[in-house]
């Protein structure tokens with residue numbers, strides 16, 4: 001026999017020995033019988049050799065009558081047998097809560113001296129016998145959390161001293177008996193979570209002058225607001241989840257601190273409450289009116305409720321309205337305005353709610369940006385299903401990871417995140433644009449204030465170069481631990497990584513051990529032994545002073561490699577599907593695509609997770625900057641005829657300031673033709689054809705020779721069909737009409753043609769594709785405006801007045817017609833890039849004759 005079992009039997013027999021020695025028919029005997037038969041074996045804190053009356057939880061009077069028996073959580077199980085505690089005739093306090101008792105003995109109801117009975121949290125089933133009427137002295141009656149069923153007996157009327165009645169979490173059925181109105185001493189009633197139905201008995205409100213807490217929640221009780229209007233002392237009213245209906249105004253009694261009316265059928269306007277001068281809600285702490293059918297406006301009186309900590313008005317039928325004024329709710333911790341028909345902006349005053357723990361504004365029609373929030377205590381935030389836009393404020397984004405729950409889904413928000421899992425992005429940010437400049441970007445949260453804005457802008461205007469190829473479909477990365485190394489590498493380049501480089505908005509990290517161990521491939525000079533360390537020194541460790549631009553797809557730095565190569569160094573957004581080998585192969589391939597009108601890829605470097613592309617440096621920046629961002633309207637004092645510009649035999653234009661140059665028709669034509677040649681080469685000279693997908697003014701650069709060069713080609717190859725929809729659709733003003741058909745927005749050479757047409761229009765008119773001033777056609781785009789004029793034979797009116805006198809008007813008109821063809825609604829009506837090159841050349845040669 002196992003000694004453990006033997007031992008416990010030994011202990012048991014020792015322990016029951018004194019129990020069995022009690023004199024029969026004494027209280028001590030009944031109690032020890034009770035322990036024995038209820039399998040009470042816990043001898044931990046008891047001295048069972050002592051007399052019963054000295055046991056913990058047992059109190060006797062001088063004659064060894066047991067007055068109190070407190071056995072909460074003693075592990076008692078089963079049915080209580082007769083002739084045990086039912087015979088403790090003097091018993092006043094009985095607490096058997098938190099056991100596993102399943103039934104009461106039949107002699108239980110004779111305990112006529114009881115003042116406190118606590119049987120809560122057992123498994124007692126069956127109905128409550130009518131002989132509870134015997135408990136005439138009972139003050140506290142707690143049967144909560146059992147399995148009682150049947151009606152609440154009418155005999156409850158005998159319990160005239162009852163103060164606390166807890167019958168919650170059982171299966172009581174039927175109506176609340178009228179007889180309960182006799183229990184006028186009640187201060188606390190909780191009969192929530194039963195199966196009670198019917199109406200409240202008449203006179204219910206007036207019957208309990210001392211009642212402070214009433215909880216009827218989770219039944220099927222019918223009633224109206226006025227049922228409670230006579231209650232004089234009530235501080236907490238919970239009728240959640242019943243069938244109450246009508247107006248709510250009568251519920252707002254001035255003594256109330258807690259009101260829970262949620263999940264009923266209340267109707268009408270809550271704004272009426274304000275006009276009831278008898279009600280001042282200074283004491284209100286908790287107000288839940290969610291899931292009713294309230295209409296009209298949300299109360300304007302919220303300013304009086306300065307102690308309010310909890311406010312839930314969700315899921316009602318309020319009228320469309322602006323956000324209520326909430327700035328005086330200093331103490332609010334929980335604010336739920338989900339589905340309350342809110343429109344307009346979230347007010348910035350919300351930032352003053354410093355105790356806010358939960359904020360639910362989901363399922364409204366809110367627009368505008370998410371304002372700053374006081375995030376110190378914020379744990380739950382739901383703004384899903386609105387029409388919010390813009391960036392999620394950074395302090396909030398930073399806080400999210402330590403929050404319990406958040407949901408930004410179904411809005412029009414933008415974020416840049418690398419630390420969230422794909423799952424999080426899909427569930428909590430569904431429909432948001434994860435528009436990171438780069439994939440691996442763990443330090444987005446370390447964003448610092450912009451310091452070099454002036455320099456940056458100037459540089460960007462004059463010199464900016466934009467890339468490229470790698471766009472992230474979603475910049476999703478499993479969060480990884482990246483250490484940011486702030487040390488400068490200027491002095492020592494052999495110290496181990498990871499290496500970070502900062503721009504104004506972000507920090508990138510190349511997670512490699514040793515900068516000298518990572519090669520930089522320069523296509524033309526394969527024997528050069530250049531490493532990432534050289535790139536670090538060429539860019540002064542990616543110093544912000546060398547930052548040319550912060551493109552959508554990554555920052556671009558200017559660098560002089562020691563071998564005299566002047567490059568634009570572009571840190572690329574990582575295409576999430578490419579391995580290092582695939583990326584290298586792709587870059588090698590793109591490096592072989594050469595054309596006088598394409599920005600050449602000089603080389604690349606794969607440094608850990610970072611893919612870095614090296615481009616020939618473009619001296620004069622891009623067309624977007626030159627055409628729209630510089631003050632071209634500024635008149636020069638010099639006369640055109642004496643200007644320094646002239647054409648040499650090669651048709652090259654030299655020695656000219658780019659601003660002035662740009663305001664000549666000849667030069668604009670040259671840009672158009674060069675760009676057309678580049679595209680014709682991509683479409684017809686490459687196999688398979690390369691569709692550019694993002695032809696626009698800012699993709700066209702001018703090299704040292706002022707030759708136009710198209711950049712950003714190769715997207716198709718790198719991303720195939722998985723390209724992010726937004727990028728595939730192109731930039732604003734450059735989106736072909738066929739893309740508005742969701743089934744047919746697959747880029748084709750003809751969609752490039754359309755975009756080229758828009759660029760051509762920009763060159764001729766000097767106007768931006770969207771958002772510019774189009775005379776007589778305020779809401780138009782450039783395309784619709786010009787096409788309208790051409791159709792009316794008024795094309796010449798669209799011509800940029802600055803170039804008007806610098807060339808023959810018929811040439812410009814001819815070019816307008818080409819642009820008209822390119823921007824045809826139906827793709828098949830647009831000419832091919834090869835034809836366009838011919839047409840543009842024809843303009844020129846016609847003039848030379």
Ligand SMILES: *[C@@H]1O[C@H](CO)[C@@H](O)[C@H](O)[C@H]1NC(C)=O
Nearest residue numbers: 045046047048049050051054
């Ligand atoms: C238990 O009670 C008996 C009888 O009153 C006493 O002799 C003994 O010392 C008590 N034991 C302890 C551990 O208190």
Ligand SMILES: *[C@@H]1O[C@H](CO)[C@@H](O)[C@H](O)[C@H]1NC(C)=O
Nearest residue numbers: 037038039076077078079080
């Ligand atoms: C007490 O325990 C024994 C053995 O574990 C069991 O047979 C008996 O039914 C239990 N009594 C009650 C009242 O649960």
Ligand SMILES: *[C@@H]1O[C@H](CO)[C@@H](O)[C@H](O)[C@H]1NC(C)=O
Nearest residue numbers: 072097098118120140142164
């Ligand atoms: C009954 O006992 C439980 C558990 O010990 C306790 O939480 C509850 O407050 C008691 N009921 C009353 C009315 O005191």
Ligand SMILES: *[C@@H]1O[C@H](CO)[C@@H](O)[C@H](O)[C@H]1NC(C)=O
Nearest residue numbers: 123124125126146147148149
């Ligand atoms: C409650 O009692 C009913 C019988 O009255 C029984 O069917 C049910 O299983 C019991 N529920 C629990 C949780 O004990």
Ligand SMILES: *[C@@H]1O[C@H](CO)[C@@H](O)[C@H](O)[C@H]1NC(C)=O
Nearest residue numbers: 192217218238240258260286
């Ligand atoms: C109202 O009672 C229900 C059911 O017991 C509970 O879930 C809810 O939290 C209560 N409301 C308040 C304000 O205590």
Ligand SMILES: *[C@@H]1O[C@H](CO)[C@@H](O)[C@H](O)[C@H]1NC(C)=O
Nearest residue numbers: 229249252253254276278279
């Ligand atoms: C204002 O409230 C009192 C009870 O507090 C009620 O008797 C009266 O009818 C209410 N007046 C209105 C206009 O709702």
Ligand SMILES: *[C@@H]1O[C@H](CO)[C@@H](O)[C@H](O)[C@H]1NC(C)=O
Nearest residue numbers: 290291314315336338360380
């Ligand atoms: C807001 O209230 C609605 C309706 O009661 C509920 O479904 C939702 O869970 C609440 N939101 C939060 C964050 O508690």
Ligand SMILES: *[C@@H]1O[C@H](CO)[C@@H](O)[C@H](O)[C@H]1NC(C)=O
Nearest residue numbers: 364365366367386387388412
């Ligand atoms: C969201 O806002 C846009 C314009 O701001 C509007 O066209 C659209 O109807 C709005 N959507 C909803 C669901 O309110």
Ligand SMILES: *[C@@H]1O[C@H](CO)[C@@H](O)[C@H](O)[C@H]1NC(C)=O
Nearest residue numbers: 387388389390411412413414
């Ligand atoms: C989404 O936001 C972008 C700008 O942030 C705006 O151009 C677009 O119209 C918005 N879409 C909707 C449906 O509101």
Ligand SMILES: *[C@@H]1O[C@H](CO)[C@@H](O)[C@H](O)[C@H]1NC(C)=O
Nearest residue numbers: 362384385407409410427428
């Ligand atoms: C976020 O909200 C949307 C819409 O309300 C819902 O479909 C989605 O399940 C929610 N996500 C999470 C993680 O709660």
